Amino acid sequence: MDPVPNRQLAELMRELDFTQATLAEAVNEALAELFGPDCPRRCSDRTVRYWLSGTVRWPWVQYLLALEHLFGRPAPAIGFVPRGKASANLPPPPRRPPLAPKEAEVQVLRRQFMTASTTATLALALGIDETPHRGRLSMSDVERVRRQTARLDAHFFAIGGGPLLAAATAFIDRLTTALDTCRYGDRVEQALHSAICSLYASAGWAAHDSGNTATAARLHAASLHSALQAADPSAVARAWSNLALQARIEGRHREAVRLTRTALDHRQVQKDPHLAALLHSRLAIGQATTADRTGAARSLLAAERAYDRATSPPPSWLAFLNEAEVSGLAAIAHTALGHYAQAEASTVQALHLLPGPMRRQRALYRVQLAELQLAQHHHEQAAATLAALDTASLDSRRITTRLTAVQHALATT
Template identity: 70%
Template structure:
């Protein structure tokens, strides 16, 4: 355990050094050029997560948050910079929450997502607030509080700016569909899946998007639809949608590829297709991933296959 902790801390220190976290000033004047560097670093952290999972990101994100809080307390800046710092802190709390979730610590994940919402409110940013609400809804769903998850997601969709942003609207509607499926609202789930597709159809491919939304693609929407179908007991449709997600995923999204590969194997087992599940697991290389959550699910599938 001590050795594993040492390597985790070493990896976090390496990532922090590569990003230049200590370059953010904590004295003097803080400008938008400093914020631009912070935003670029957060983008790199997001790419790291999409590639291999949470790994050392929890430690790195919380260290970065501490640095930005020191900047808030020790620097001189205008209102625009102040709000931008709070937005960055909200983003880092959200990333830290996902890292904790990946590491199998739902209690810490919930606290971090709540902190993300608080910073989003300080930033006065509706998109950041919608992200935080979405993460809190997902956390509620993971803990089995499905009606609460539906209520939280609906509250996020009540925000006009969130509804008008096609990326965020598509994500919220897709996650709402899962919550509705798990509360046996079949009609509502179908409507929400359709709304997610319609929202994504409004996405302008030429428009820039926040780095945290880079995972949201037709592949991800197919994967989320699969989770909805699975919750409704429609395993054949869930399997087809999961397979479609895997076909559409780009090579860079290794974490998502592993996640949906495990989901496909689980669905194949649920339908008694043992040989297909074996083939799915055999082709999955999760050695480079750093996600306890995915590793635990994969291990459970392998135990079932060898039982």
């Protein structure tokens, strides 16, 4: 049988501007980061060609872990095909030995420098200054914007909101200026509004993660406005969903349920099992919060069924929606119903299923698990859960606020 080209890997490389040589270099750097400087680093552009051509369908385990680390998604979502059920369960990378004091000090200083410069670095990496502000725009310009937005989303999934808000809003400003000053056809205009809608949504999540509720609400409303201008049903459903989540955050739970149902009414949602799974999960949380136990149970089942229908990778903004996230959202619904033991089991399952590179979600689930253990007066377990928490390089006020609350509760009991 002839090899089947790995189109998913090719698309990811295109989105993130990797050549065969630069991907090989990045894999070798990831190997050193994950396994230490003594790990063999033999990945070359020829190795990458074997992956792209399908000659190698399931690479060496260390390569797979490095690729998961780089792309922020499990190996099958990068287009690799396991040789069997046993091979599909990748082992976690070994824990690195503790750093020597001097090396640890250098690492801390490096993290401080990176945090201070991340916004500027992101803006440079996204190529915001290269966004056209005169001349004629084409679909290739829109595709470049989409790739840049996918990079921004990948950064969020890895470490949280932090400097994303400034980078995303600066990008939006450049694009809205382009709408006013450039020339383009109807198709490009519609696609550009859809791209701006996606950026507004990402910026809204960054604002939420940074604890800026008022800004998040404004950005999500702007996202809906752009989605309507784009006449993009999927984007409209996404915007309604984010507005529903905003309503729940602000304590308007019945409104959150109504808005989520509005999102679910879009025909496009029925064609997109990932989006349907997300919306049914959020509807279940809203129903649980408003004491609709039967409705919450039905929505949780609908979310599982929708996710089971998914046969292709989700769009970049939904890359976080995997089996782990479905379990994590179910845990929130069970918590709202007062089913703490069931919520704890769902959170443990989420942690078990979560891909390694999604550090932000792992930290969030660990804090959620500690909260549930504390609610059941399992103080020693909650303390042990927090002891295993790794917040290095994370930039999420939402997570740190909850973490501080749990630490304070443990200290005062």
